[in-house]
Amino acid sequence: MEYRSLRFDTQTLDLENFQGNAVVNYTDSDIPYTRVIEHKHFExxxxxxxxxxxxxxxxxxxxxxxxxxxNDEKNNALYQKYAELAADRADVFFGGRLGGYKYYDMDKVIESALDAAERLL
Ligand SMILES: Cc1cc2nc3c(=O)[nH]c(=O)nc-3n(C[C@H](O)[C@H](O)[C@H](O)COP(=O)(O)OP(=O)(O)OC[C@H]3O[C@@H](n4cnc5c(N)ncnc54)[C@H](O)[C@@H]3O)c2cc1C
Structure with missing residues (x-):
């Protein structure tokens, strides 16, 4: 199956404050990055x-x-084939964002882990 990856370009600046916030998103396709993290603002x-x-x-x-x-048609169909193969085995479980091949954020991945624990344990 296919994935998307990222390159992280980290810089230390002689500035007290760069963007005033921990995360600024950029949605314009002409801009080569999707967001800028300024780590100090998290804490x-x-x-x-x-x-x-x-x-x-x-x-x-x-x-x-x-x-x-x-998560396009081709990759979801391929994932479905793996899921069907795994369904016949008692010792194989797919979980999490990459294992489940789903675009989970943190809240959703935790919810899916709790659901899986309830089903499997
Ligand atoms: C760049 C980026 C930004 C994100 N930003 C946000 C955000 O702002 N807000 C938000 O809510 N969510 C965000 N997410 C999503 C969030 O990070 C994921 O949903 C969450 O981390 C998925 O948890 P997970 O347990 O499925 O996978 P992971 O956190 O990736 O954990 C999987 C673990 O399995 C380990 N592993 C992999 N293969 C093996 C192996 N063969 N043997 C043993 N261990 C292995 C890995 O090392 C890793 O520690 C972001 C994700 C990315 C990639």
């Missing part, structure tokens, strides 16, 4: 410099770290 750190990370989408190939499933 209100006080320091004269700041560290920022640009998240730049990039295509995935085997051997690279997968970050997002590609």
């Amino acid at each position: 209100s750190a006080v320091c004269p410099r700041t560290v920022i990370t640009y998240e730049c989408p990039r295509s995935w190939r085997p051997g690279m770290e997968p970050f997002y499933p590609v």
Whole structure:
């Protein structure tokens, strides 16, 4: 199955504050990054410099770290075939964002883990 990957470009700046917020999203396709993280704002750190990370989408190939499933028709159909094979086995369970091949955020992945624990344990 196919995935999307990311390149993280991290920079330390001689600035106290870069963007005033932990996360700023960019949705314009002309901009090569999808968001900028300014780490100090997650915990209100006080320091004269700041560290920022640009998240730049990039295509995935085997051997690279997968970050997002590609939930199109072709890949979902292939996932379904694996799920059907696994359904015949008592010792194989798919879980989580990559295992379940679903675009979960944290709340949804925790909910799915709790559901799986209830079903399996
Ligand atoms: C770039 C990015 C940004 C995100 N931003 C947000 C956000 O802002 N808000 C939000 O709610 N969610 C966000 N998410 C989604 C959230 O991070 C995921 O939904 C969540 O982490 C998925 O949890 P998981 O347990 O399924 O997988 P993971 O957190 O990926 O955990 C899987 C674990 O399995 C380990 N593993 C993999 N293969 C093996 C193996 N063969 N043997 C042993 N261990 C293995 C991995 O090392 C990893 O520790 C983001 C995800 C990404 C990738």
